Amino acid sequence: xxxxxxxxxxxxxxxxxxxxxxxxxxxxxxxxxxxxxxxxxxxxxxxxxxxxxxxxxxxxxxxxxxxxxxxxxxxxxxxxxxxxxxxxxxxxxxxxxxxxxxxxxxxxxxxxxxxxxxxxxxxxxxxxxxxxxxxxxxxxxxxxxxxxxxxxxxxxxxxxxxxxxxxxxxxxxxxxxxxxxxxxxxxxxxxxxxxxxxxxxxxxxxxxxxxxxxxxxxxxxxxxxxxxxxxxxxxxxxxxxxxxxxxxxxxxxxxxxxxxxxxxxxxxxxxxxxxxxxxxxxxxxxxxxxxxxxxxxxxxxxxxxxxxxxxxxxxxxxxxxxxxxxxxxxxxxxxxxxxxxxxxxxxxxxxxxxxxxxxxxxxxxxxxxxxxxxxxxxxxxxxxxxxxxxxxxxxxxxxxxxxxxxxxxxxxxxxxxxxxxxxxxxxxxxxxxxxxxxxxxxxxxxxxxxxxxxxxxxxxxxxxxxxxxxxxxxxxxxxxxxxxxxxxxxxxxxxxxxxxxxxxxxxxxxxxxxxxxxxxxxxxxxxxxxxxxxxxxxxxxxxxxxxxxxxxxxxxxxxxxxxxxxxxxxxxxxxxxxxxxxxxxxxxxxxxxxxxxxxxxxxxxxxxxxxxxxxxxxxxxxxxxxxxxxxxxxxxxxxxxxxxxxxxxxxxxxxxxxxxxxxxxxxxxxxxxxxxxxxxxxxxxxxxxxxxxxxxxxxxxxxxxxxxxxxxxxxxxxxxxxxxxxxxxxxxxxxxxxxxxxxxxxxxxxxxxxxxxxxxxxxxxxxxxxxxx
Amino acid sequence: xxxxxxxxxxxxxxxxxxxxxxxxxxxxxxxxxxxxxxxxxxxxxxxxxxxxxxxxxxxxxxxxxxxxxxxxxxxxxxxxxxxxxxxxxxxxxxxxxxxxxxxxxxxxxxxxxxxxxxxxxxxxxxxxxxxxxxxxxxxxxxxxxxxxxxxxxxx
Numbered sequence: 001x002x003x004x005x006x007x008x009x010x011x012x013x014x015x016x017x018x019x020x021x022x023x024x025x026x027x028x029x030x031x032x033x034x035x036x037x038x039x040x041x042x043x044x045x046x047x048x049x050x051x052x053x054x055x056x057x058x059x060x061x062x063x064x065x066x067x068x069x070x071x072x073x074x075x076x077x078x079x080x081x082x083x084x085x086x087x088x089x090x091x092x093x094x095x096x097x098x099x100x101x102x103x104x105x106x107x108x109x110x111x112x113x114x115x116x117x118x119x120x121x122x123x124x125x126x127x128x129x130x131x132x133x134x135x136x137x138x139x140x141x142x143x144x145x146x147x148x149x150x151x152x153x154x155x156x157x158x159x160x161x162x163x164x165x166x167x168x169x170x171x172x173x174x175x176x177x178x179x180x181x182x183x184x185x186x187x188x189x190x191x192x193x194x195x196x197x198x199x200x201x202x203x204x205x206x207x208x209x210x211x212x213x214x215x216x217x218x219x220x221x222x223x224x225x226x227x228x229x230x231x232x233x234x235x236x237x238x239x240x241x242x243x244x245x246x247x248x249x250x251x252x253x254x255x256x257x258x259x260x261x262x263x264x265x266x267x268x269x270x271x272x273x274x275x276x277x278x279x280x281x282x283x284x285x286x287x288x289x290x291x292x293x294x295x296x297x298x299x300x301x302x303x304x305x306x307x308x309x310x311x312x313x314x315x316x317x318x319x320x321x322x323x324x325x326x327x328x329x330x331x332x333x334x335x336x337x338x339x340x341x342x343x344x345x346x347x348x349x350x351x352x353x354x355x356x357x358x359x360x361x362x363x364x365x366x367x368x369x370x371x372x373x374x375x376x377x378x379x380x381x382x383x384x385x386x387x388x389x390x391x392x393x394x395x396x397x398x399x400x401x402x403x404x405x406x407x408x409x410x411x412x413x414x415x416x417x418x419x420x421x422x423x424x425x426x427x428x429x430x431x432x433x434x435x436x437x438x439x440x441x442x443x444x445x446x447x448x449x450x451x452x453x454x455x456x457x458x459x460x461x462x463x464x465x466x467x468x469x470x471x472x473x474x475x476x477x478x479x480x481x482x483x484x485x486x487x488x489x490x491x492x493x494x495x496x497x498x499x500x501x502x503x504x505x506x507x508x509x510x511x512x513x514x515x516x517x518x519x520x521x522x523x524x525x526x527x528x529x530x531x532x533x534x535x536x537x538x539x540x541x542x543x544x545x546x547x548x549x550x551x552x553x554x555x556x557x558x559x560x561x562x563x564x565x566x567x568x569x570x571x572x573x574x575x576x577x578x579x580x581x582x583x584x585x586x587x588x589x590x591x592x593x594x595x596x597x598x599x600x601x602x603x604x605x606x607x608x609x610x611x612x613x614x615x616x617x618x619x620x621x622x623x624x625x626x627x628x629x630x631x632x633x634x635x636x637x638x639x640x641x642x643x644x645x646x647x648x649x650x651x652x653x654x655x656x657x658x659x660x661x662x663x664x665x666x667x668x669x670x671x672x673x674x675x676x677x678x679x680x681x682x683x684x685x686x687x688x689x690x691x692x693x694x695x696x697x698x699x700x701x702x703x704x705x706x707x708x709x710x711x712x713x714x715x716x717x718x719x720x721x722x723x724x725x726x727x728x729x730x731x732x733x734x735x736x737x738x739x740x741x742x743x744x745x746x747x748x749x750x751x752x753x754x755x756x757x758x759x760x761x762x763x764x765x766x767x768x769x770x771x772x773x
Numbered sequence: 774x775x776x777x778x779x780x781x782x783x784x785x786x787x788x789x790x791x792x793x794x795x796x797x798x799x800x801x802x803x804x805x806x807x808x809x810x811x812x813x814x815x816x817x818x819x820x821x822x823x824x825x826x827x828x829x830x831x832x833x834x835x836x837x838x839x840x841x842x843x844x845x846x847x848x849x850x851x852x853x854x855x856x857x858x859x860x861x862x863x864x865x866x867x868x869x870x871x872x873x874x875x876x877x878x879x880x881x882x883x884x885x886x887x888x889x890x891x892x893x894x895x896x897x898x899x900x901x902x903x904x905x906x907x908x909x910x911x912x913x914x915x916x917x918x919x920x921x922x923x924x925x926x927x928x
Contacts, residue, residue: 022809
């Protein structure tokens with residue numbers, strides 16, 4: 001590894017010093033000359049026709065520039081389902097935008113909203129997917145012809161055969177809640193139309209190039225007239241994966257006033273109008289034969305996608321992947337209905353279906369192990385995915401460290417058991433089996449539980465391109481500038497990409513600048529999602545750096561009079577291998593290359609689109625990713641049987657990341673993912689009743705705080721993926737994916753109740769304990 | 774209604790006419806151009822707007838500026854001295870306690886308040902003290918590690 005001193009180093013984030021000193025410009029910090037403030041009026045009712053909208057009083061308020069209504073809508077629909085528009089004359093959810101105010105001050109805009117008079121004609125509400133699918137149900141989008149937006153129907157093998165091969169079969173119904181991203185920075189956009197009709201949008205999006213296209217289509221202008229500038233992003237986690245109404249609304253406001261307009265969400269608005277993780281009702285069934293080999297899985301899901309369609313509608317593809325391909329499953333079926341209701345809109349959130357599916361699949365795995373009287377870890381290892389295999393779904397697994405991940409967290413569990421009960425000789429990965437309750441008071445019970453995860457780790461082709469472009473320039477000070485299509489959203493990609501480029505060109509990381517925030521400058525990229533950036537943008541940056549290095553070597557070989565293959569790039573110098581002292585500095589090479597007749601700049605270019613497939617539109621089979629990441633977690637919990645409160649004492653997390661380019665950043669993804677996973681397991685739920693959110697604030701929607709967090713142990717498992725840059729695979733989403741299942745399994749180990757609904761609140765745990773008693 | 778007040782922010786005195794409705798956070802961000810304190814919730818729940826007022830950590834979104842005539846205020850912009858990061862800032866950078874960074878200024882200020890009051894806190898004391906600062910990226914582990922490393926002088 002002496003040749004790769006920067007790869008594998010705990011390099012601090014390049015953007016961290018500015019963030020630590022308050023110098024970073026976030027979306028909320030953008031201030032432009034003449035900037036106005038837009039606010040949005042939402043519908044009072046979840047399903048209603050707006051029969052009268054009187055904006056005259058609002059327009060007369062001093063400081064109000066204009067009021068926008070459905071009359072200001074362009075004639076184009078937008079969004080993943082092409083079913084959305086900026087302002088609605090029929091509200092389909094209580095977060096539907098019906099008017100907007102632009103004013104010189106946000107408080108004036110807010111006051112003006114209260115002066116808009118609206119009369120509604122109420123329509124019947126549909127708040128559950130089952131009602132929406134019932135015969136004769138009112139159509140929420142009549143032009144779609146059905147409240148069923150999309151049905152997924154996947155299978156492999158022969159389910160009947162799987163059933164008949166089974167010695168044990170388990171089946172359960174699971175309920176999954178609305179969850180919010182809770183980015184610390186709320187949604188914000190600043191839009192500015194100039195006098196040439198060019199729109200610039202300062203945005204916190206994760207998909208600048210798709211947004212550029214979506215926005216141009218929504219507004220009916222050319223994409224070449226739309227420029228997206230990404231500000232520093234105060235958290236994203238999938239929130240920024242689609243176009244949302246407030247973005248074209250801000251653009252319309254700017255076009256109408258001729259001035260820049262800022263629309264910034266309040267925290268309450270963020271909870272109401274943000275794209276929540278969709279709730280689901282799931283029936284899942286699985287079997288195994290007597291020796292412990294999995295025989296089949298059969299899953300059906302009903303997803304409430306709300307009033308408009310966003311990318312969340314594609315999450316069944318991921319749920320399907322967990323169902324069909326996490327462990328070796330000979331026979332499987334997965335169906336999902338994505339159904340319109342008058343509830344909140346839903347969208348993409350970190351894990352993209354995987355936290356949901358891993359919860360039910362890994363709970364079933366535990367039940368099967370119990371039914372077979374097998375150790376839950378042994379049972380998982382026995383059925384684990386293996387390297388260099390193809391799943392029946394068509395996933396081509398290259399590197400795979402699932403077994404090693406399970407072994408790592410099992411060893412962690414053994415350490416705990418060894419500490420608590422040194423006399424135990426049982427190998428059971430269970431505390432209850434060992435009667436191990438230490439010196440705890442009798443109302444406190446401890447248990448451990450396990451769960452694994454499979455996640456795309458080499459991109460995910462859900463759009464026709466999964467590519468990313470990059471350029472690498474070397475200037476005449478020897479300074480290197482990487483321009484990447486990909487985006488920093490806090491996860492650390494800027495630093496990881498700089499490490500890859502610095503390593504490849506043999507320069508110090510301080511000598512690399514990364515530009516990644518402007519669609520007018522950077523090459524195309526599909527967006528930051530699917531844990532793809534290290535793998536995809538990393539490969540693109542690597543290719544661009546190699547191209548630049550070839551140009552450097554071409555010139556250096558002329559200057560030094562040796563063949564290019566005799567050269568190496570190290571410490572800002574191009575040196576002749578095996579000839580000490582014979583070298584030339586990078587800056588000299590750059591200058592000598594362009595300060596001459598017929599000169600050229602050093603400008604490397606790279607485009608990487610992985611060798612993967614869109615899934616077949618009928619069978620849903622295909623290799624969606626160029627590599628797959630694996631992980632396992634062990635949760636150790638303490639259940640208070642009198643209050644139902646579950647305290648997680650320890651969470652051991654092992655993740656196969658291929659190769660950790662920056663172990664500190666990898667740990668950060670795992671630890672941060674764990675915080676979300678713990679919340680999903682135990683505390684986080686957007687409570688929606690009659691189409692309205694009852695807890696749209698941070699007191700009533702509970703995130704894990706520093707005081708709530710258990711000890712997080714991270715184990716980085718390295719398998720050196722053949723396709724990844726320096727062997728790396730993606731890790732961004734895996735941290736929180738298995739957590740809820742590991743905790744549910746630990747609760748069972750502690751107190752013998754199966755939890756089939758998250759979050760596993762004290763009320764729900766107590767109810768389960770009561771039902772058992 | 775506007776009131777004339779004087780605030781000393783990071784050592785600089787500012788004479789300001791402030792609207793009675795304006796919070797300290799509004800004044801810092803919109804009148805003084807100090808964008809380091811962030812508005813995460815506007816209800817005192819997230820801690821991203823934490824600054825130190827008269828040696829006490831406060832959520833500046835919950836305080837009316839007009840009530841604080843004569844106050845001495847320290848914000849994240851006043852922490853680095855002579856171009857050098859404050860040890861708390863340096864520890865957060867080096868330990869990986871910063872991802873999106875939106876919550877970071879609030880953590881910097883609240884860790885300072887903690888260490889001013891209790892220079893050698895235990896890990897539990899750090900975790901309890903920081904429970905009013907929410908972070909959605911890091912899982913807090915590296916923030917807590919950074920705070921402890923400053924206290925132990927190992928950063």
